[in-house]
Amino acid sequence: MKNEVLRFDNVTFCYDTERPEHTAVRDLSFSLYEGEFTCILGHNGSGKSTVAKLCNALLLPTSGTVTAYGLDTAVEANENEIRRNVGMVFQNPDNQLVATIVEDDVAFGPENLGLPREEIAARVDEALRLVGMTEFRKHEPHRLSGGQKQRVAIAGALAMQTRCLVLDEPTAMLDPQGRQEVMEALFKLKRELGITVVLVTHFMSEAVAADRVLVMNDGKLCMDGTPREVFAHSEELSAIGLAVPKPLEIARTLRQNGIPIDDVLTADELAQAFYNAFT
Amino acid sequence: MAVLTVQNLCYGYAKGTPFEKAVLHDVCCTFGEGEIVAVIGHTGSGKSTLLQHLNGLLKPDSGDVLLDGESIYRSKAALRECRFRVGMCFQYPEQQLFESTVRDDIAFGPKNQKLAADEIDRRVKESLAYVGLRESYADKSPFDLSGGEKRRVAIAGVLAMEPEVLILDEPSAGLDPAGKKALLKLITDYHAQTGSTVIFVSHDMDDVAEIADRVLVLSKGRAVMSGTTREVFARADELLEMGLGLPEATSVMLRLRHEGLDVPTDVFTAEEAAAALLAFARKGAGV
Ligand SMILES: Nc1ncnc2c1ncn2[C@@H]1O[C@H](COP(=O)(O)OP(=O)(O)OP(=O)(O)O)[C@@H](O)[C@H]1O
Numbered sequence: 368m369k370n371e372v373l374r375f376d377n378v379t380f381c382y383d384t385e386r387p388e389h390t391a392v393r394d395l396s397f398s399l400y401e402g403e404f405t406c407i408l409g410h411n412g413s414g415k416s417t418v419a420k421l422c423n424a425l426l427l428p429t430s431g432t433v434t435a436y437g438l439d440t441a442v443e444a445n446e447n448e449i450r451r452n453v454g455m456v457f458q459n460p461d462n463q464l465v466a467t468i469v470e471d472d473v474a475f476g477p478e479n480l481g482l483p484r485e486e487i488a489a490r491v492d493e494a495l496r497l498v499g500m501t502e503f504r505k506h507e508p509h510r511l512s513g514g515q516k517q518r519v520a521i522a523g524a525l526a527m528q529t530r531c532l533v534l535d536e537p538t539a540m541l542d543p544q545g546r547q548e549v550m551e552a553l554f555k556l557k558r559e560l561g562i563t564v565v566l567v568t569h570f571m572s573e574a575v576a577a578d579r580v581l582v583m584n585d586g587k588l589c590m591d592g593t594p595r596e597v598f599a600h601s602e603e604l605s606a607i608g609l610a611v612p613k614p615l616e617i618a619r620t621l622r623q624n625g626i627p628i629d630d631v632l633t634a635d636e637l638a639q640a641f642y643n644a645f646t
Numbered sequence: 647m648a649v650l651t652v653q654n655l656c657y658g659y660a661k662g663t664p665f666e667k668a669v670l671h672d673v674c675c676t677f678g679e680g681e682i683v684a685v686i687g688h689t690g691s692g693k694s695t696l697l698q699h700l701n702g703l704l705k706p707d708s709g710d711v712l713l714d715g716e717s718i719y720r721s722k723a724a725l726r727e728c729r730f731r732v733g734m735c736f737q738y739p740e741q742q743l744f745e746s747t748v749r750d751d752i753a754f755g756p757k758n759q760k761l762a763a764d765e766i767d768r769r770v771k772e773s774l775a776y777v778g779l780r781e782s783y784a785d786k787s788p789f790d791l792s793g794g795e796k797r798r799v800a801i802a803g804v805l806a807m808e809p810e811v812l813i814l815d816e817p818s819a820g821l822d823p824a825g826k827k828a829l830l831k832l833i834t835d836y837h838a839q840t841g842s843t844v845i846f847v848s849h850d851m852d853d854v855a856e857i858a859d860r861v862l863v864l865s866k867g868r869a870v871m872s873g874t875t876r877e878v879f880a881r882a883d884e885l886l887e888m889g890l891g892l893p894e895a896t897s898v899m900l901r902l903r904h905e906g907l908d909v910p911t912d913v914f915t916a917e918e919a920a921a922a923l924l925a926f927a928r929k930g931a932g933v
């Protein structure tokens with residue numbers, strides 16, 4: 368049996384209950400399982416960040432229930448236990464960076480867990496190393512470049528060593544190599560430690576390697592499947608502001624012009640498929 | 647003719663403190679009238695710092711920035727004029743949004759320009775439409791918006807000033823694919839209609855390939871490459887070395903070339919790649 372990590376039951380959330388027309392997510396139901404790598408896609412304002420914040424009790428459902436590791440997020444007594452298990456990287460790092468020195472910032476979460484000093488130091492070292500920010504450990508977070516801030520925010524979440532990580536567009540400001548490094552680090556966490564990862568992203572290329580893709584549209588869940596299943600619906604996706612990965616777009620054009628190529632998701636797959644068709 | 651010229655610019659942050667840090671080293675570059683220029687570079691390479699000199703938000707330690715051949719720092723009046731002519735959209739919209747409604751935020755620049763009330767109103771509406779936000783957003787607080795919606799408001803605020811030089815620091819970060827596509831079209835439309843110069847930073851090489859005439863590459867605070875988009879992406883190895891990437895379409899072609907297929911590699915967009923592969927297939931099949 369797969370262990371349920373997060374469970375949404377008919378969850379609705381409204382930022383302003385006096386204006387129900389502004390409901391941000393509506394009647395969401397789904398479960399995410401231990402060790403799964405899930406990507407959440409959706410147009411701007413579709414409710415992704417709201418879902419992310421509902422996962423670890425930063426927001427509480429207006430109606431319905433969110434359960435994390437079997438604990439109802441709406442029960443105040445559960446909050447600490449949930450935060451210990453479900454870590455979060457915010458969309459904007461400025462909302463996350465709290466201390467005046469990078470290493471203190473990364474240590475902030477582990478300190479709140481009441482861990483021994485050596486353990487905290489080891490976690491901070493490791494987290495900074497993973498995101499390539501060791502040389503900036505004594506710097507002030509608000510005096511870093513946009514991408515550097517984002518890396519520090521990721522390090523802060525990594526240092527918590529939670530069993531589940533929810534990351535809201537963590538690579539939006541990173542350079543291509545940094546983006547690749549972060550993606551590799553996340554997949555490594557999943558592979559080697561069985562960490563459950565929930566990644567909100569606008570990069571279709573990041574979603575192709577996920578186990579599962581959830582697609583939001585106007586506050587509702589409109590697709591749920593493997594990347595291959597979801598990206599097969601290119602017309603529906605483009606109708607709701609999304610797209611398919613570029614290699615798939617190229618493959619489709621080729622197929623329409625009579626070249627026998629199946630759906631592919633990555634540049635590698637496309638190169639391979641084209642090569643096979645011609646040799 | 648160059649609109650903006652950067653001459654031997656050096657800049658360091660936190661001067662006189664233990665954190666003093668030289669960030670830009672002897673940077674020289676020009677931005678020609680009516681060009682669309684992409685600035686690319688690894689995290690921390692100095693892109694945002696350079697951009698903030700182009701409308702005088704930062705002052706170089708040495709070197710100069712010329713607008714139409716004259717230093718923007720020569721007088722207060724010149725600096726003020728520069729701020730109106732060169733519009734800047736920051737990397738994080740939160741750095742820019744501060745009014746209590748979206749309408750007031752977008753109207754802030756035009757008000758400063760002392761435009762008439764009905765003209766301001768027109769510009770607010772037009773800019774909102776430009777960035778794909780419904781008019782009902784005008785009365786919302788900019789802080790009660792999603793990340794991508796904030797980005798759109800910040801871009802609208804700069805467009806409303808109708809600047810001659812439009813500077814955008816990672817404008818497509820956080821936009822959904824349709825929003826991204828619309829932004830690129832918006833940039834090229836604005837450019838075509840007004841003849842403005844556009845300078846933008848991006849980590850998305852597909853965006854760069856799509857709309858830039860020219861690319862400036864920064865690495866460790868130095869301008870290390872500059873050329874047409876084609877010329878710069880032809881130097882794939884050097885770009886990868888610097889932590890950068892290539893357009894996805896180019897990667898596909900390079901991989902095929904690596905496998906021994908004689909396909910062209912100066913291909914940057916999905917359409918170009920599909921066309922090149924079709925041509926290759928037809929030739930191979932003897933058609
Ligand atoms: N603090 C807030 N107060 C009121 N409404 C809000 C607030 N935050 C978000 N909203 C609204 O809720 C809806 C969902 O927002 P959310 O931030 O979840 O979207 P998102 O999918 O994360 O979008 P993006 O891709 O732009 O980050 C949007 O219509 C947004 O305007």
Ligand SMILES: Nc1ncnc2c1ncn2[C@@H]1O[C@H](COP(=O)(O)OP(=O)(O)OP(=O)(O)O)[C@@H](O)[C@H]1O
Pocket residue numbers: 509510511512513514515540542659660667669687688689690691692693694695696737
């Ligand atoms: N306010 C500041 N005080 C001190 N140092 C700073 C400040 N802002 C940026 N820096 C440093 O200057 C260097 C260049 O930063 P800049 O923001 O220009 O980079 P960037 O190329 O825009 O990077 P990114 O792609 O991450 O946005 C970085 O090493 C950064 O740490």
Ligand SMILES: [Mg+2]
Pocket residue numbers: 415416417458535792793794
């Ligand atoms: Mg969001």
Ligand SMILES: [Mg+2]
Pocket residue numbers: 512513514693694695737815
């Ligand atoms: Mg920057």
